[in-house]
Every structure is written in structure tokens, then in C-alpha cells.
Amino acid sequence: xxxxxxxxxxxxxxxxxxxxxxxxxxxxxxxxxxxxxxxxxxxxxxxxxxxxxxxxxxxxxxxxxxxxxxxxxxxxxxxxxxxxxxxxxxxxxxxxxxxxxxxxxxxxxxxxxxxxxxxxxxxxxxxxxxxxxxxxxxxxxxxxxxxxxxxxxxxxxxxxxxxxxxxxxxxxxxxxxxxxxxxxxxxxxxxxxxxxxxxxxxxxxxxxxxxxxxxxxxxxxxxxxxxxxxxxxxxxxxxxxxxxxxxxxxxxxxxxxxxxxxxxxxxxxxxxxxxxxxxxxxxxxxxxxxxxxxxxxxxxxxxxxxxxxxxxxxxxxxxxxxxxxxxxxxxxxxxxxxxxxxxxxxxxxxxxxxxxxxxxxxxxxxxxxxxxxxxxxxxxxxxxxxxxxxxxxxxxxxxxxxxxxxxxxxxxxxxxxxxxxxxxxxxxxxxxxxxxxxxxxxxxxxxxxxxxxxxxxxxxxxxxxxxxxxxxxxxxxxxxxxxxxxxxxxxxxxxxxxxxxxxxxxxxxxxxxxxxxxxxxxxxxxxxxxxxxxxxxxxxxxxxxxxxxxxxxxxxxxxxxxxxxxxxxxxxxxxxxxxxxxxxxxxxxxx
Numbered sequence: 001x002x003x004x005x006x007x008x009x010x011x012x013x014x015x016x017x018x019x020x021x022x023x024x025x026x027x028x029x030x031x032x033x034x035x036x037x038x039x040x041x042x043x044x045x046x047x048x049x050x051x052x053x054x055x056x057x058x059x060x061x062x063x064x065x066x067x068x069x070x071x072x073x074x075x076x077x078x079x080x081x082x083x084x085x086x087x088x089x090x091x092x093x094x095x096x097x098x099x100x101x102x103x104x105x106x107x108x109x110x111x112x113x114x115x116x117x118x119x120x121x122x123x124x125x126x127x128x129x130x131x132x133x134x135x136x137x138x139x140x141x142x143x144x145x146x147x148x149x150x151x152x153x154x155x156x157x158x159x160x161x162x163x164x165x166x167x168x169x170x171x172x173x174x175x176x177x178x179x180x181x182x183x184x185x186x187x188x189x190x191x192x193x194x195x196x197x198x199x200x201x202x203x204x205x206x207x208x209x210x211x212x213x214x215x216x217x218x219x220x221x222x223x224x225x226x227x228x229x230x231x232x233x234x235x236x237x238x239x240x241x242x243x244x245x246x247x248x249x250x251x252x253x254x255x256x257x258x259x260x261x262x263x264x265x266x267x268x269x270x271x272x273x274x275x276x277x278x279x280x281x282x283x284x285x286x287x288x289x290x291x292x293x294x295x296x297x298x299x300x301x302x303x304x305x306x307x308x309x310x311x312x313x314x315x316x317x318x319x320x321x322x323x324x325x326x327x328x329x330x331x332x333x334x335x336x337x338x339x340x341x342x343x344x345x346x347x348x349x350x351x352x353x354x355x356x357x358x359x360x361x362x363x364x365x366x367x368x369x370x371x372x373x374x375x376x377x378x379x380x381x382x383x384x385x386x387x388x389x390x391x392x393x394x395x396x397x398x399x400x401x402x403x404x405x406x407x408x409x410x411x412x413x414x415x416x417x418x419x420x421x422x423x424x425x426x427x428x429x430x431x432x433x434x435x436x437x438x439x440x441x442x443x444x445x446x447x448x449x450x451x452x453x454x455x456x457x458x459x460x461x462x463x464x465x466x467x468x469x470x471x472x473x474x475x476x477x478x479x480x481x482x483x484x485x486x487x488x489x490x491x492x493x494x495x496x497x498x499x500x501x502x503x504x505x506x507x508x509x510x511x512x513x514x515x516x517x518x519x520x521x522x523x524x525x526x527x528x529x530x531x532x533x534x535x536x537x538x539x540x541x542x543x544x545x546x547x548x549x550x551x552x553x554x555x556x557x558x559x560x561x562x563x564x565x566x567x568x569x570x571x572x573x574x575x576x577x578x579x580x581x582x583x584x585x586x587x588x589x590x591x
Contacts, residue, residue, distance in 0.1 A: 028151025194239020241277020486542025
């Protein structure tokens with residue numbers, strides 16, 4: 001019998017650290033969406049936000065034959081409809097997926113599959129970009145760690161949840177790619193970065209601050225270093241200047257090419273893109289003759305000032321932002337109550353503890369990146385991209401959406417650094433760095449958020465979104481859907497769900513291009529009986545809809561007539577209640 005090695009001499013099986021990290025990443029990816037949420041989206045088109053419902057309605061119209069350039073939502077604000085400023089670049093992949101799957105599963109299931117799984121596919125694209133950029137910068141282990149942290153970053157996970165089909169996940173991915181191209185440098189990277197900047201503008205203007213940061217970084221680098229930095233700057237300018245007009249033409253009706261739109265890619269932003277391209281080419285030409293930083297700074301200052309002065313002269317209307325012409329009524333009773341527009345101060349005042357899952361990680365990541373900004377270009381770029389998101393996010397919650405995409409990059413780099421130097425650190429410093437590293441994982445913050453909610457429930461004054469969501473499901477709207485199609489006057493937040501789940505048209509929905517329609521809903525549902533009847537007559541309304549959990553704001557000292565109608569304490573012979581049960585009440589308008 002051959003000799004056998006003693007048991008003690010057999011080396012124990014070990015899992016390699018990278019393998020373990022991959023397992024954590026796969027586990028995080030598998031648990032990002034609850035199976036019940038996926039099933040609800042798949043079978044009932046349940047989506048997290050009214051914007052997602054409106055996006056699906058827009059995609060369905062495209063699949064059903066509405067023209068590529070026709071961005072009017074014809075069932076919103078009848079009879080003329082409302083022209084949307086949303087990008088067809090976001091609609092196209094979902095529409096293609098539905099058309100591909102419809103012959104196999106039927107149209108309704110194909111829509112459900114697209115709504116449920118498109119965000120997950122997009123997260124995979126985000127993961128590839130994150131992994132590639134982090135690996136190139138900080139190595140393989142940091143790259144895998146970034147993927148793990150991404151699945152645990154609430155600000156990212158909510159943008160790729162089942163049914164989250166709006167443009168924020170795509171915008172987040174594009175801006176992350178832009179940041180990585182600026183970190184890498186070189187003509188090709190600059191060219192790719194410029195094209196990504198143009199794509200960001202085409203998808204939505206939320207990326208505008210980050211494009212400005214990228215341009216300032218590259219221009220400042222050229223001022224400081226001259227010709228060695230010229231290739232990246234030139235590539236960025238060319239990519240932006242060439243791609244922006246092409247993307248604009250590809251998704252904009254030729255009849256509207258000359259129309260100024262401050263909330264979408266249009267002449268004002270094309271002017272900046274093409275003017276910026278000219279500026280970078282001028283810098284490249286001047287750089288061959290320039291002998292000093294002062295000369296380069298003077299050139300940039302003169303050309304930049306001319307570019308900004310031209311924008312202010314030709315497109316001054318856009319200096320006031322996208323919400324021009326909004327009445328105080330609409331601003332106070334709609335815009336300032338939308339979560340996306342809520343400030344950090346308001347979250348605190350309302351006792352919305354869930355904000356802890358979003359803000360602290362972004363703050364810590366910004367401070368960490370700033371701390372190491374002088375130790376390398378990647379840290380500097382990360383800090384420069386994070387600061388606008390943090391500042392904007394403190395004023396408007398939606399400001400943190402795009403910046404959250406960079407948190408895993410910074411967190412992974414910092415944690416990798418902590419692990420590499422842990423043995424050399426004093427005990428107190430090790431514990432401090434460990435606590436800081438833990439603070440970069442946003443799921444850690446869910447515990448204090450839940451604790452605050454449990455211990456101090458009296459601090460919460462914000463409306464309960466879960467009760468309102470009960471009015472947005474296909475089940476809640478089934479009765480309304482069974483009625484003959486007509487114009488519906490409903491609370492503003494219900495508009496997209498009604499468009500998605502019924503054949504009716506809606507007077508109002510939560511979009512700033514429909515200020516008169518929003519005002520009509522607020523005045524009709526929040527005013528007196530006379531106010532309601534006036535709006536119904538002017539807008540040729542067939543049905544009045546109320547959400548039991550979220551009545552309209554009272555615009556007078558007394559309770560609004562529509563609210564009393566829903567409570568059963570008022571009636572009108574010109575409104576016939578429909579015998580429907582559930583969260584939604586419906587009245588048919590009679591002559």
C-alpha cells in the first residue's frame with residue numbers, strides 16, 4: 001500500500017480574496033431587486049415613480065406607430081396634447097426590446113419584460129464601465145470591490161430597480177464614463193469623453209454641470225501644462241462639437257430645429273457645444289506658439305468670456321432655468337412638493353429619515369476624494385465631479401442622482417488603500433479609517449434611518465407615499481379603465497398612471513411644460529364647487545377622479561369641494577358617482 005501523507009500536511013483549501021469578492025458582487029446583484037417587485041412590474045407594470053409610468057406610455061406609443069419625431073403626448077392636456085422634452089435615445093432600446101419580444105410573448109408581457117429587466121441590463125452596462133475604469137486606475141481587487149459597493153449604494157440601486165425605466169440610470173452611466181475618460185487623458189479618451197458629453201446632453205440636461213466641470217478641468221490642465229494637455233482638450237472639443245449636432249438632428253423634428261428649448265438639447269446648448277469646440281481648436285493652435293501660462297490663461301479668458309457673453313445675449317431666456325413662467329400656485333402646490341425638488345433641509349424638517357441612505361455617503365465620498373485630490377488625476381477628477389452633485393443635492397434631491405454613480409469608485413479606492421496600509425497604521429488611526437470606510441457603504445446608514453423612524457415617528461410630517469401609490473396600480477385603476485374613454489380630471493401625480501393603465505386622456509400630469517394644465521387640476525380639485533365646475537366646463541372633462549389617500553391641497557380656508565365629495569359629505573346633481581370600490585373614486589360628469 002503506497003505511503004500517504006499525514007493529514008496535517010495537506011494544505012487547507014482557501015478561497016482567494018478576489019473569488020470571495022466576486023461572490024459578494026454576484027450576491028449583491030442577485031438581491032438588488034425583490035422577486036415580488038420584479039413580478040409586479042412584469043405582470044402589472046408596477047413602476048417606482050410617475051416618470052417611469054409616463055416613460056412607458058411614451059414607449060408604448062412609439063411601438064404602436066407614433067412617429068419618431070412626434071414627441072407630443074396626445075392624451076395629455078387634450079385636445080392639443082403636450083410636447084414632451086424627453087429623449088428618444090431612452091425610448092429606443094426599450095421599444096426595440098418590446099418589438100423583439102412581442103411575437104414570442106404578446107405585447108403586454110413584452111412590455112412587462114422590458115419594464116422589469118431593462119434597468120437590470122442597464123446596470124450591467126454601468127457595472128462594466130465602473131469595473132473597467134476602476135481596474136485601469138486602481139487594480140483588479142479595487143474594481144471588484146467597486147462592483148460590490150455599487151450593489152449596496154442605495155442612490156444607485158434605486159435608479160436600476162425593476163420598473164425604473166426613466167433616464168436617470170442611463171445618465172448616471174454616461175457621466176461615469178465621461179469621468180473615466182477625463183482621468184485617462186489622451187486624444188482618443190478626450191474624443192470619447194466629448195461624445196459622451198454630447199450623449200448626456202441629448203438624454204437630459206442633468207449632466208450639464210458635469211460637462212462644465214470636465215471642460216474646466218481640461219482647460220485648466222492646458223493652461224498649466226500647455227502642449228502635453230492639448231490632445232485631451234482638443235479631442236474633447238471635437239467629440240462634443242461633432243456629436244451634439246448629430247444627436248440633436250437624430251431625435252428632433254426638423255421643423256423644430258430653430259426652436260429654443262431651455263430644458264432639452266436645442267440651439268442654446270448646441271451653441272455652447274460648437275462654440276466650445278471652436279475654443280479648444282483655437283487653444284490647440286495657440287499652444288504651438290505660446291510660451292507661458294499667462295498667455296494661455298489670457299486666451300482662454302478672452303474666448304471663454306466671448307462664448308458666455310454670446311450665450312447671454314442670444315439665449316438670455318435660459319439663464320433663468322427650465323421653470324420659467326411658472327405661477328406661484330403651481331410652484332407652491334406642486335413643484336416644491338415633488339421629492340426630486342426637495343432640499344436636504346426640507347427632508348430634515350419633515351422627519352424623512354430615509355435621506356440618511358443617500359446624503360452621508362455622498363458627503364464622505366466627496367471629502368475623501370478631495371483629501372487625496374493632489375495625489376493623482378483620478379482623485380482630482382472624482383472630487384471635481386462629486387462636489388456639484390453634493391451642492392446641487394443639498395438644494396434639490398435630484399442633484400445627487402448622477403453623482404451617486406461615482407461613490408463606489410471612490411469608496412473602493414479608499415477601502416483598498418486602507419487595507420493595503422492597515423498594518424502600518426497606529427491602532428487609533430486604523431479604527432478611524434475603518435469607520436470612514438464603513439460610512440462609504442450606504443446600506444450601513446439604513447440602520448440609523450430605521451432607528452430614527454422607529455424612535456421619533458412624531459418628527460415625520462411628510463405625506464406617506466405608500467398610501468398614494470395605492471391609487472397608481474392597475475388594480476386600483478381597473479374600474480376607471482372599464483369606462484368609455486374620456487378626459488379625466490385627477491390629482492396631478494395620478495396623470496401618468498392613468499395614461500399607462502387606461503385609454504383615457506388626462507388634464508394634468510407632473511411636468512413643467514404643462515403649467516396651465518397643472519393649475520387647472522389644482523384649482524378644480526382644491527377649490528370650491530364653482531371652481532370645479534368651471535374647470536370641468538373649460539376642459540371638457542368626462543370624469544372626476546379622487547385618490548382617497550391623497551386629496552388635493554385646499555386652496556381656501558374650508559375643505560375643498562372635491563375632497564368633501566370623496567368623503568361623502570358633499571354631492572352635486574351634475575356629478576354621478578360610479579359604483580367602484582378601492583382606493584380611487586370616480587364621478588361621471590353629466591350635462
